[in-house]
Amino acid sequence: MPTLTIDGKQIEVPAGTTVIQAADKLGITIPRYCYHPALPVSGNCRICMVEIEKQPKLQIACYTPVADGMVVHTNSPKVLESRKTVLEFLLVNHPVDCPVCDQAGECKLQDYYMEHGQYDSRLSDVKVKKEKKAFSIGPTVMLDQERCILCTRCVRFSDTITKTSEFGVFNRGDHSQLDLYPGKKLDNNYSGNVVDICPVGALTDSDFRFKCRVWYLAQTKSVCPGCSQGCNITVEWDKMRPHQQKKARVMRLKPRHNPEVNDYWMCDKGRYNYRFIDENRIQYPQLGDEIISWDKAIDTVAGAVKSLKNTNRIGVIASAQLTNEDLFVVRKLFKDTLKGSQIEFDAPQADGDDFLLKADRNPNTAGAIKILDAKGNAQEIIEKAKAGEFDVLYVFGVNLIKLYGKDVVAAIAKKVKLFVYQGSNVNDTCSYAHLNLPSSVYAEKEGTFTNCQNKVQRIWQAFTPLAESRGDWQILSLLSSKLGTELTYKNSQEVFQELTKQVGAFGDMSYEKISDKGVTTT
């Protein structure tokens, strides 16, 4: 394997590695526009030029393969000068309309100008005007041709990742413009990714457009709850201006790199599935039409349970939307304590595709199967409830009406003495439940999901639960106290530690080991 030196640091890398890859490994970030690790190299932006000893001209780091004994300088005067000149060219016809550009704050033209440009303008000519500005190219993406620096990342993404080939560069020279091929629309389930990879404000997200300046955003690592792939994401929420956007917290979701799960991508179904976090929430415990306190709510459930002759009169429908920790406490309470309770869970399905989106639209089906020792279909519980075999039906976040129909749910509501619905959002089932308990959404939780590859991945709490809502296992914890069993834990980590001891598949995992890349179950 060749060994080379970059800025005085030595590194040994496999043959065929490029200089930019070797530099990345060393933590030396060479500026880049067109280069993207997941796309074929195109070498057109010329910002990544580096000085290689014994070579007369600067070379592009993205395409130059390393060689044994190569000595590379990424910050020599020649290199810095070259970056400045490339920036000057890229900005010659750029509108510099940063004040009205959504990309401002995360724009590589701005960043590199501040880092490497800082020259006085030498431009006394008019800029080339292009055709399309603020132009919608599909349901989720806006195109601004004059902001585009023609790096062709989006072109290569649509050619090689989605293989849908919507994008092309048309015309020549400084009249070149990015556009879609005639008659095409950018309307595939991965459209939003072109916004992420666009280094400038040429492709912006119609959904995020003008909602929030990016510097007001806080980032919290998480996992998309939209399907069983468990794409790694970042929840981006407005930390500094909570009064904006009708007090909504989450402004957008962005994919987070995980080469084993989703690489740099996420699907649009997942990307735009965040409004439920701030909208249409169950905010307070509610008994019938009456808003009640948590104390009274928990007393109601505990009272109903205590009055049972036999705990096999309890039916539980859990959900694959719950975290492993939530599910583990469900198991502790209903399986181990209220022995005889009948537990299943539901994991609603929809159409998947052959890339990231899975038919199983739940982030934790694999975890639920392992922890509850269940099969993922609650039809049997429903049948028994209909037949009057339960006095208490406890449902976690599953919209039964969607799965089993209104008549069935209405019938069940009449048969059971207490129908508890514990969930985060209002749906049709709520109005049939006798007691609604507000639980928190994934972005308000600390915990783990097990994806379809059996990879256990962490989610981090972005912000506190909305209104009176509480975490699912925390609610069960309260209930357990009233029932005299004290399933109390300091935090999710403690729940997880006990889970690993009792559920073999989780082996010797810990939050530290799972970290932000996940660990596969045994």
Next chain:
Amino acid sequence: MEKITSRHFGIPNSHLLETYRKDGGYEAARKALTTMTPAAVIEEVKKSNLRGLGGAGFPTGMKWSFIPANNPKPKYLVINGDEGEPGTFKDKYIFEQDPHSLLEGIIITCYAIGSHKCYVYIRGEYIKSINAVQAAIDEAKKANFLGKGIMGTNFDLEVVVHQGAGAYICGEETALLESLEGKKGFPRLKPPFPAVVGVFGCPTVINNVETIACVGPIIAKGAEWFAKLGSEKNGGNRLFCISGHVNKPGVYELPNGTTLRELIYDHAGGIPNGRKLKAVIPGGISAPLLTPDQIDVKMDFDSLKAIGSMAGSGGIIVMDDTTDMVWAAMVAARFFAHESCGQCSPCREGSGWVYRQVKRFYDGHAKPHDLKNLPGIINNIGGNTICAFGDATTMSIGSYVSKFRQEFEAKIKNDNFVPTA
């Protein structure tokens, strides 16, 4: 002087097979196919010192020898007949007046490199050339000089004419390959070079029309004969295209060692009306300008390189003392701005910016700081791009500004002009 590539120019019906065969046409191909090994053909071409006449001057035999012998993929010969370099119009003469000499060169070359398919990429506007080459191919096929089992041997060869679509950059060999594959003409990153990964991912030799037209005579008369015609490292003659302010513009076949002075004053009849020479472009618009004190240079690749210009495509553009050099620079800059493919940022944005600045000089709206900035901006394009187009822009336009700075200065006005779209 013995003519090679222009030997049939001007002969009535020179484009017909019948005429071509009268002085031994296709006998060189027969000699190669029936008496020589492919390696022997390459060796002969190497010894002849034939260099690529499209502009780069790369030794032709060496280029052929880069084709990997053990690659199982088909090999291709691609003839670069895009001829877009302003001031150049020699390949057009070969296409129209002697297409069979090109075809004979193609047969020998394909035999040497083991190719059974050749694409002749012809500039889109050259309709007459395209028709002439296609007619010659049809004739040659009928006479079994092309097709299956050429001349009774077991060598098969198909030649396909491909019409370009009007982009100058498609004369750059890898952009040409992209165009040939049906894509937008963007030069490719190198390596891999076309000899390894060329058209359709297969090993490919790309040669200029004039280069391949020399191959037949080399095989017929021998490498030594050809080498002796030229200068030390540059065999044979060249077709020079002279245009601009001369009395007899046209295509002249002359030895490589001919000086520019001889070309202008002896062959092209000098400058009209006794006016004086002001500047010459010696090798197509990409070549830096020469001034009258430099015209004793020999017109071969190495001599022109030594004085900071280049032999390029052999297109000589003569400008006399009535020429406004700022106007000439503006025309050249407009060409580069129009033809930059737009792939690399410095060339894409820089070529247009340079044009707009030079135009401002010509329009009389430049300010003193513009002349201070212009050379640096021009210089930032070259050396920073995938292909040589950026270098050409820098060298060409840069030479107008450096050599005729006083004319740019003279146009500076301190007016309050504000450019508008």
